[in-house]
Every structure is written in C-alpha cells, then in structure tokens.
Amino acid sequence: MVRLQIRESFAEAWSDISLGLKNHHVITVLGMQDILTRYRRSKVGAFWLTIGIATTIATLYIVFGTLFKQNISEFLPYLAIGVILWNFISSAILDGGNSFIVSSDTILQVKMPLFVHVMRVLWSNTIILAHNVVILPLVFLFLLKPLSFVALLAIPGMLIVMLNLSWIMLMLSVICARYRDFSMIVQNVTQVLYFFTPIMWSETLMPERAGILLRINPFYHLVSIVRAPLLGKLPSMLNWEYSLVVLVLGWILATYLFGRFYSKIAYWL
Amino acid sequence: MIGSASISLSDVYIDFPVFNSASMSLKNRILHTASGGMLDKKHTGIVIVRSLQQINIQLKAGERLGIVGHNGSGKTTLLRVISGIYRPVHGTVRVNGNCISLININLGIDPEATGRENVKLRATMMGISPAQIREQMDEIIDFSGLGEFIEMPFRTYSSGMQLRLAFSVSSCISPQILVMDEWLSTGDKDFKARAEQRMNAIVSKTEILVLASHSCELLSRTCNRVIWLDHGKIIMDGPAEDVLAKYFT
Structure with a gap:
C-alpha cells in the first residue's frame, strides 16, 4: 500500500516534469517576459542589478580586503565570483519558493505542467546571472589575470549548481504554497547561509577546527565547484562528490514531495 | 460529426480546504502540534467546503453542453475540473482529446508589452x-x-x-x-x-463545447444539452430547451 503510494507519487511528479521540459519554449518565453516586465521602462534594464552587484563587490573588497589584509589579485576575483554566484543562488531560491503563488492566476486558468512555473523562475534568474557575469571579464582584465584551461570545469560545475537549485526550488514552492510564512523562514536561512558560506571571507582563513562547519555546508561545495576552476584551481574531490550526492538525494526528496501533493497544489492557491 | 473526443465525469466530489490566515502559518501548525492542540483547541482553522458533489456527466463528440446556475453554484469549479486544473477528491474524470479553456481572455496580457x-x-x-x-x-x-x-x-x-x-x-x-x-x-x-x-x-x-453562461438566448442558440447546477449538485440535466425553460422562469 505504502509502496504503491510512493511509486504513484514519483510517477505523478515525473509526468509533470517531463511534460514541462518538453514545453521548454513556454519556460523561456515566460521567463524572458518576467525580466522584460520588470525592466521595460528603464533604459539600462536589468543592468541596474549588475551595477548594484558591482557596488557590493567594491564595498566588500574595501572592507574585507583591508580587514583581512588580502592580496588584491587573489581576493578581488574570489570575491567577485562568489558574490555574483551567491546572488544567483539566493534569488533563485527566494523567487523559486514563491513560484506557484506568483503564478496562481495562470495555474487556475490554464492547464499547464506546474514544473513550467518553477523553471520559468530559474530561467529569468539565469538571464540576470548572464548580465552580472559581465563584471568578471572586467575584473580579470583590470588585474591582468589570465584564465587557464581549468576554467572550463566551471561549466559542468554550473550545471550541477543549477540542477541542485531546481530541486530546492521545486520543493520550496510546494511547501510555500501550503504554508505562506515558510518563505520568511527561507529568507532567514538563506541569510544565515550567506555568512556561513565563504563568499566575503576566504576559506583559507577558516581555522581547522571550524572546518567541519564548512564541509557540511552544501553551498560551500556548490560555490567551490564553479569558483575554484575560474580561479585556476581544481575543486577538491569532496566538492564534487558532496554536490552530486546532494543532487541525487535532493531530487528524490523533491519529486516525491511534489508528486505526493501534486493534486492539492491548485486547491492551496 | 464523428470525432474521438469524450468527457466522462463519474461521481465527482470536489472539496475545498479553506485556510484562514492561522492555518496557512507553519508556526501555528507547529505550536498546535507541539502543545497537543491545547493552545488552539477551538478550531484548526481548516474549513472544508464541498463545492461539487455527485457529478455524473458523460459527453461525446457533437455535444454542446451549457451550464446554468446561480453565482456560487459551482459552474467555474466544474469548468476547472473538466480542464484538468482541479482533481477531484472522489470520483474519476476522464477527458480524451485536446482541451483549451477560455476562462479569462485577459490572462497573460502584459500592459507594458507591445x-x-x-x-x-x-x-x-x-x-x-x-x-x-x-x-x-x-x-x-x-x-x-x-x-x-x-x-x-x-x-x-x-x-x-x-x-x-x-x-x-x-x-x-x-x-x-x-x-x-x-x-x-x-x-x-x-x-x-x-x-x-x-x-x-x-x-x-x-467536437465538444462546454459553456457556462447566464444568457438564455446564447445557450438556446449554441447548446443542445444543458445542466443546471445548484449548490454544487446537478438538479437538472437534459435537452437545452427543457432545462432552459425551467431555469429561466
């Protein structure tokens, strides 16, 4: 009985997800639309965010660079990549949690795979990330820092980050549709993780006994598999393994939850 | 007209959980569970509203179904069930054929876009x-x-x-x-x-049209069968002229 229910939940989730991915044009059109709606009447458009991020990076560099006496050609690229990446991760998680709530009008009007609404949020955040990435070549050029071939490893790294974000967003969107104050919790946790993850501070500063705090934080590993290659270093084996294990377990959990409550989501909106 | 489309609703019940602000809150839910329900004895805040009950409709190609009923009788809910948006808590819904619902024609319009x-x-x-x-x-x-x-x-x-x-x-x-x-x-x-x-x-x-309307003239012109919904129940189902004559008197 229980086993049958579990199997049905997965089947339900997968049929929605695969149908959603098959309609990828809906995802890209709607995701792009979200960006256009937000920035249509401004000349600089989504680059306003990029300006904001650049300011954050500069400020953090001035404060923490001096505080920790960091070397500019090491610390500035480290900080820039970290901040841009974290901005992507945190806004994808925050917006992702609200994806069903924001799209409730559409969900109640037309039959469409629910996964489309989650992916639409990921897509619009990816477009914003593409804007922000422009900062990186400027930083590298400014420091005359060369990119090595290792940097190519950031591409599979980024893919793993996005696949991990997908399950987190899917799971949160189900929970947030039912419990509306859950997004506050998500907001708090994301804020805490920002401090726990080496973004503003370098992981080399972490004394050995605090290392466990670093190692159990999945976001440390996710950030590392993208940031390290761009800085010309190889991510550790642990970084890869941890990210992949979280990816698999997370997807199993998220699809089960999604399938289990699939037919209830429309009623919750 | 010969077509393959068909709709079959058998013994469909739709219950809506209506959450008040307290039950939408996880904090309250945890307090409630942790205190064994002592803190909030009176109500869990979840009210179940039965919005459709015992709905049996079989439609095949060529049928033009009209739905009449007062506001709140469950017309829109029924349309959403047929469109596959709400899945019934009890009973089965089978829809064969591609189905498009036009519930609100302004859906998805962005005023700033061209x-x-x-x-x-x-x-x-x-x-x-x-x-x-x-x-x-x-x-x-x-x-x-x-x-x-x-x-x-x-x-x-x-x-x-x-x-x-x-x-x-x-x-x-x-x-x-x-x-x-x-x-x-x-x-x-x-x-x-x-x-x-x-x-x-x-x-x-x-092949199949399902149309909810308040207009007698429209329904008698377009539909060949009409269902009269009241408080979520079908109280009359039959040829358009018979049901419309009863309903609009």
Whole structure:
C-alpha cells in the first residue's frame, strides 16, 4: 500500500516534469517576459542589478580586503565570483519558493505542467546571472589575470549548481504554497547561509577546527565547484562528490514531495 | 460529426480546504502540534467546503453542453475540473482529446508589452507552439484590425482595442474540446459581427463545447444539452430547451 503510494507519487511528479521540459519554449518565453516586465521602462534594464552587484563587490573588497589584509589579485576575483554566484543562488531560491503563488492566476486558468512555473523562475534568474557575469571579464582584465584551461570545469560545475537549485526550488514552492510564512523562514536561512558560506571571507582563513562547519555546508561545495576552476584551481574531490550526492538525494526528496501533493497544489492557491 | 473526443465525469466530489490566515502559518501548525492542540483547541482553522458533489456527466463528440446556475453554484469549479486544473477528491474524470479553456481572455496580457509581444505571450500560454504562432501572427494581427498600433504598448490602447487584441489571440485556436466561461464577444458593431462569425466557426469545428453562461438566448442558440447546477449538485440535466425553460422562469 505504502509502496504503491510512493511509486504513484514519483510517477505523478515525473509526468509533470517531463511534460514541462518538453514545453521548454513556454519556460523561456515566460521567463524572458518576467525580466522584460520588470525592466521595460528603464533604459539600462536589468543592468541596474549588475551595477548594484558591482557596488557590493567594491564595498566588500574595501572592507574585507583591508580587514583581512588580502592580496588584491587573489581576493578581488574570489570575491567577485562568489558574490555574483551567491546572488544567483539566493534569488533563485527566494523567487523559486514563491513560484506557484506568483503564478496562481495562470495555474487556475490554464492547464499547464506546474514544473513550467518553477523553471520559468530559474530561467529569468539565469538571464540576470548572464548580465552580472559581465563584471568578471572586467575584473580579470583590470588585474591582468589570465584564465587557464581549468576554467572550463566551471561549466559542468554550473550545471550541477543549477540542477541542485531546481530541486530546492521545486520543493520550496510546494511547501510555500501550503504554508505562506515558510518563505520568511527561507529568507532567514538563506541569510544565515550567506555568512556561513565563504563568499566575503576566504576559506583559507577558516581555522581547522571550524572546518567541519564548512564541509557540511552544501553551498560551500556548490560555490567551490564553479569558483575554484575560474580561479585556476581544481575543486577538491569532496566538492564534487558532496554536490552530486546532494543532487541525487535532493531530487528524490523533491519529486516525491511534489508528486505526493501534486493534486492539492491548485486547491492551496 | 464523428470525432474521438469524450468527457466522462463519474461521481465527482470536489472539496475545498479553506485556510484562514492561522492555518496557512507553519508556526501555528507547529505550536498546535507541539502543545497537543491545547493552545488552539477551538478550531484548526481548516474549513472544508464541498463545492461539487455527485457529478455524473458523460459527453461525446457533437455535444454542446451549457451550464446554468446561480453565482456560487459551482459552474467555474466544474469548468476547472473538466480542464484538468482541479482533481477531484472522489470520483474519476476522464477527458480524451485536446482541451483549451477560455476562462479569462485577459490572462497573460502584459500592459507594458507591445501588441505583438502580447499575441506571442497569450498564445504561448494557451499552449500554441512557436511555429504555429509565427504562422498565425499576421492573421491574428489582421483580424484584430489594430494596424500600426500592434507595435505600441498594450497600455496605450483604448479599452475596445485591448479587448479586440485579446479576442483575436484567444480565437486562433482549434481544439477538440473547448471550455468557456461566458461567450467571447466584444468591440464595436463592426468588430462584434466578425467576432461572432469567428466564434461560430471555432465552435462548429470543435467536437465538444462546454459553456457556462447566464444568457438564455446564447445557450438556446449554441447548446443542445444543458445542466443546471445548484449548490454544487446537478438538479437538472437534459435537452437545452427543457432545462432552459425551467431555469429561466
């Protein structure tokens, strides 16, 4: 009985997800639309965010660079990549949690795979990330820092980050549709993780006994598999393994939850 | 007309959990559980509203079903069940054939976007493929009669023009099953005549039509079967003229 229910939940989730991915044009059109709606009447458009991020990076560099006496050609690229990446991760998680709530009008009007609404949020955040990435070549050029071939490893790294974000967003969107104050919790946790993850501070500063705090934080590993290659270093084996294990377990959990409550989501909106 | 489309609802019940603000809160839920319900003994805040009960409808190709009933009788809910948006808590729903629901023609319209962009958006939401959109774009724009205005933001349109655009996109469909909440017809005299013609053409091509309306004249003109809903129950189901005669007296 229980086993049958579990199997049905997965089947339900997968049929929605695969149908959603098959309609990828809906995802890209709607995701792009979200960006256009937000920035249509401004000349600089989504680059306003990029300006904001650049300011954050500069400020953090001035404060923490001096505080920790960091070397500019090491610390500035480290900080820039970290901040841009974290901005992507945190806004994808925050917006992702609200994806069903924001799209409730559409969900109640037309039959469409629910996964489309989650992916639409990921897509619009990816477009914003593409804007922000422009900062990186400027930083590298400014420091005359060369990119090595290792940097190519950031591409599979980024893919793993996005696949991990997908399950987190899917799971949160189900929970947030039912419990509306859950997004506050998500907001708090994301804020805490920002401090726990080496973004503003370098992981080399972490004394050995605090290392466990670093190692159990999945976001440390996710950030590392993208940031390290761009800085010309190889991510550790642990970084890869941890990210992949979280990816698999997370997807199993998220699809089960999604399938289990699939037919209830429309009623919750 | 011979077609493969069919709709079958058997013994369908729809219950709505109505959450008050307290039950939508996880904090309260935890307090409630942790204190064994002592803190909030009176109510858990979840009220179940039975919105449809014991619904049995079998439709096959060629049937034009009208739905009548007072406000709150469950018409829109029933349309959503047929469209596959709500899944019943009890009973089964089987829908064969591709189904498009036109519940709100303004869905997906972005006022800041141009007319052309809105055509694309709205059409995408209705499940029309990109290739088909490209193919039909000129025809849609032509039909709306907006001319040069199609490149202007939607918000600059007069309300009549806005309706014309929304109608033109919504009517570029050819589903097997069409679910509608009220008839789409709009605009000035000239446009209204064309819109009417277009709607009739679409409806005559669909195999099954489900239409909820308050208009006796419309229902008797379009439907061959009518269901009368009251408090979520079917109280009458039969040939259009019989049910309409009873309902509109």
